[in-house]
Amino acid sequence: MKYERMPIEIESPEEFGYDKIQYNLSESSVRDRTLSEVGIQLQDLVLLYGEHKGHRGLVEVIAKASGMAPSEVLVTFGAAEALFIIATTLLEKGDELVVVRPNYATNIFTPRAIQADIRYLDLTFEEQWLVDVDKLAALLTPRTKYVSITVPHNPTGQMLSEANLRRIVALVEKAGCRLLVDETYREMTFGGPLPCAASLSDRAISVSSLSKTYGIPGIRAGWLLCQDKALLETFLGAKEQIGICGSVVDEEIAFQALRQQDTWLPEITGRIQAAFRITRDWMAGEELMEWVEPKGGVVCFPRIKLDVPVDVDKFYRVLTEDFGTYLGPGHWFEQSRRHFRLGFGWPTLPELKGGLQGISAALRAAMT
Ligand SMILES: Cc1ncc(COP(=O)(O)O)c(C=O)c1O
Numbered sequence: 001m002k003y004e005r006m007p008i009e010i011e012s013p014e015e016f017g018y019d020k021i022q023y024n025l026s027e028s029s030v031r032d033r034t035l036s037e038v039g040i041q042l043q044d045l046v047l048l049y050g051e052h053k054g055h056r057g058l059v060e061v062i063a064k065a066s067g068m069a070p071s072e073v074l075v076t077f078g079a080a081e082a083l084f085i086i087a088t089t090l091l092e093k094g095d096e097l098v099v100v101r102p103n104y105a106t107n108i109f110t111p112r113a114i115q116a117d118i119r120y121l122d123l124t125f126e127e128q129w130l131v132d133v134d135k136l137a138a139l140l141t142p143r144t145k146y147v148s149i150t151v152p153h154n155p156t157g158q159m160l161s162e163a164n165l166r167r168i169v170a171l172v173e174k175a176g177c178r179l180l181v182d183e184t185y186r187e188m189t190f191g192g193p194l195p196c197a198a199s200l201s202d203r204a205i206s207v208s209s210l211s212k213t214y215g216i217p218g219i220r221a222g223w224l225l226c227q228d229k230a231l232l233e234t235f236l237g238a239k240e241q242i243g244i245c246g247s248v249v250d251e252e253i254a255f256q257a258l259r260q261q262d263t264w265l266p267e268i269t270g271r272i273q274a275a276f277r278i279t280r281d282w283m284a285g286e287e288l289m290e291w292v293e294p295k296g297g298v299v300c301f302p303r304i305k306l307d308v309p310v311d312v313d314k315f316y317r318v319l320t321e322d323f324g325t326y327l328g329p330g331h332w333f334e335q336s337r338r339h340f341r342l343g344f345g346w347p348t349l350p351e352l353k354g355g356l357q358g359i360s361a362a363l364r365a366a367m368t
Contacts, residue, residue: 022324023355027346055251079209079222102333150182155341157294185297198225221254298345315366323358
């Protein structure tokens with residue numbers, strides 16, 4: 001393995017320093033909750049090794065919410081660990097895979113660390129950041145181990161139709177490879193979620209977590225779903241070698257949080273929609289910017305119009321130093337820095353408005 005730190009993590013707000021940021025528009029989640037907001041007592045929790053596949057109650061709630069059987073669920077240390085387990089299980093040095101780009105960085109960096117041979121499906125602004133299934137099909141070869149997509153997409157917030165998801169499932173079945181769908185934003189799809197990919201085929205693996213929708217990334221609880229029993233057993237072997245089992249504290253909190261989803265989700269969805277409307281109104285009035293309107297999640301990936309003469313480095317510098325606003329610049333996603341990921345779900349609505357005003361002001365200050 002050749003590990004390398006990812007720019008998105010090196011420059012993440014927690015590494016940069018939350019105290020240096022007034023308007024944090026760089027997050028890809030809703031606002032973080034306190035333990036008391038989750039509303040549980042942990043004093044009597046026994047600190048033993050947990051069941052290796054995960055807290056039994058948590059496994060059941062995940063299975064029910066995903067249309068899967070409990071035996072098809074593996075709880076992991078965040079979606080990040082699930083992605084790591086999948087890549088390191090399915091790939092060896094020199095193996096081929098197809099990965100959508102831009103993407104959440106781990107989906108690219110772990111195959112790279114394994115020194116796998118990545119064939120990129122490059123999404124573009126001009127094509128509305130949509131996955132073209134025919135282009136994807138053309139990238140498959142007999143050596144492809146898996147296809148890796150993220151829906152709703154990070155960093156653009158774009159979706160895939162159910163018909164196209166089913167076409168991709170059929171493609172991997174025919175090719176005899178596998179499909180990894182990073183579904184970390186699934187519950188935040190504006191028009192209602194797609195079925196979990198893993199529920200459609202034993203060749204598909206779904207990944208998700210509690211970090212984004214529920215605003216509790218600090219407990220590190222996620223999961224993978226897979227119908228293929230032998231493969232799931234190998235994934236469990238990987239998890240056991242990494243850390244035996246998950247943290248019983250994290251998994252108890254995750255369980256208590258997830259079983260409140262029916263009361264939490266309407267409130268979360270309402271807040272996301274209010275934040276989205278503010279962002280959309282700002283975009284409509286901001287003549288220097290353009291975007292493809294997101295269809296799910298809490299992030300979008302607008303760009304500074306190509307004919308706007310701007311010193312991009314100065315823009316980011318002024319934005320942070322003079323306007324206290326923090327974004328995810330394009331290079332976090334191996335894209336031009338004229339793009340940035342704007343997270344509208346995490347800041348309070350007044351903070352969001354302050355940050356958007358900061359972007360407009362910094363753009364004008366950085367024009368050449
Ligand atoms: C698409 C996607 N997948 C996975 C993750 C990892 O999330 P976590 O490990 O906190 O569950 C993230 C975090 O930003 C993400 O955006």
